[in-house]
Amino acid sequence: MTSGAKTDEQVQFKTEPPCSACKTLGVPCAIEGHVTSVRTRRGQMLALQHDRVDTAFIVRAGVLILQATFPGRTRQIVGLYFPGDLLRSSFAPPCAEATLVAAGSGEVWRIRADALEALAAVEPVVRRYLDEAVASRIARQAIHAVMLGQFDCEQKVATLLVELALRTATRSSGYAVFEMPFSRKDIADYLGLNPDTLSRIMSRFKSAGLIGQSERSRMAVRDLAALAARSPAAQSLIEISVARRQDVALRAAV
Amino acid sequence: MTSGAKTDEQVQFKTEPPCSACKTLGVPCAIEGHVTSVRTRRGQMLALQHDRVDTAFIVRAGVLILQATFPGRTRQIVGLYFPGDLLRSSFAPPCAEATLVAAGSGEVWRIRADALEALAAVEPVVRRYLDEAVASRIARQAIHAVMLGQFDCEQKVATLLVELALRTATRSSGYAVFEMPFSRKDIADYLGLNPDTLSRIMSRFKSAGLIGQSERSRMAVRDLAALAARSPAAQSLIEISVARRQDVALRAAV
């Protein structure tokens, strides 16, 4: 690690036209000059506490997994962080072996939480970004909780597929195709199922024509509407997805 | 509702010695002059969006329940809010019939989110309170997610009892006694169980001597250590509880 964490005196007011990254992710470019950029590859662990201080991570590309393990139990993935999402080390529960792992190759910005706070104090755009990122995280965790507590296994899988499709899919000849940087075990640990059960559901979805044949690390959703019909949370996820895009468009227009 | 929401011009800088409420809950008293105080009684619903604007709630006494229901499923309680906790309407997932309900009698401060934000901009104490309240909420939701996804039903119940004991119990002759402002169904909906199963677990705990005979809306924990031993999350909850107290003590000392 050559660049190290930025210190407070480097934080200063900057006004620039929105860069392309701002337009697509909603992350204020004012932050860029103050971060350490980290490239990730599949399975790479990121230290949550850097130099023992509260640290913030902003996902630029790829997906981050925040997982927690309590003694005697298998791990639970408590959150998926997509491009534009923000994560702070203080989000991780104490005493829970919380770790942050890259699901696939990608890029992450790292910045000391106090430096980010200082930026937010002088840049209203940054403040708004922080507020929204945090509120949307809590709302999404709430959806995750409903899913874990109330959905049966088929609904859980449908919900995840809809979420991933809305987040990262590109359309190609009727299919919504997206990278699947998770192993079966990862998905199972996110949904609170076991891998065998998950495999059964996937097979069922395949034979029902909802998804295409899996090509290892890539997923092709054939009938997103039918999938959404099986997920009680679909409407909420769509709403969030729409809100995010409008929000980004709005910010880019400013 | 006679007082109505505070408007922006009412927000101004105030510096006072910490009041007793600050010392016990960690909520900066600078906020007090700008809030609408609401008294609650059991089952009372609080409108999440007041006058269609993002609203913040700060619990002063009692417990608030944030619940969400997706179409075709029973409700899930996604969070319990104890005295000192902060809640914003943007924390509720969209399209999910999210409602905020008082679990028992108590007091809640209500303030427009933008007014609170303006306060935080000029009062570092308020800013720090907001940051910590939000981070601790996310961390607690993560613990909730692990519980919902990985714990068996006995561990879930043990976890809730430990959490409530740490939050609100008073010791009396060896027992940790606390008010139980939740019905069996409330608890079941928080833990992702059904009420019948929950009842069985409670009976099992009673005959094992972990808890005393229930006296309707009051719980007496007989052997907190044994209960904690059955909850993989006990250590985390204790940690959070200790951190909160130290934090409050620290702030009161300033």
Next chain:
DNA sequence: CGGTCCATTGACATCTTTCAAGGCTTGTGG
């Protein structure tokens, strides 16, 4: 005193996990 709501408990059904075997994919080394 009777009614209503909530909690408890048993019997049973269902869903999910567990365990084990086998197949497929991927990467490595000859």
Next chain:
DNA sequence: CCACAAGCCTTGAAAGATGTCAATGGACCG
């Protein structure tokens, strides 16, 4: 280029846990 090994995924059968339904009992309220 092929053979082989390792890991992951799939699938069946059986076991276990949890949910469902229904009956009963108790507390609170009018």
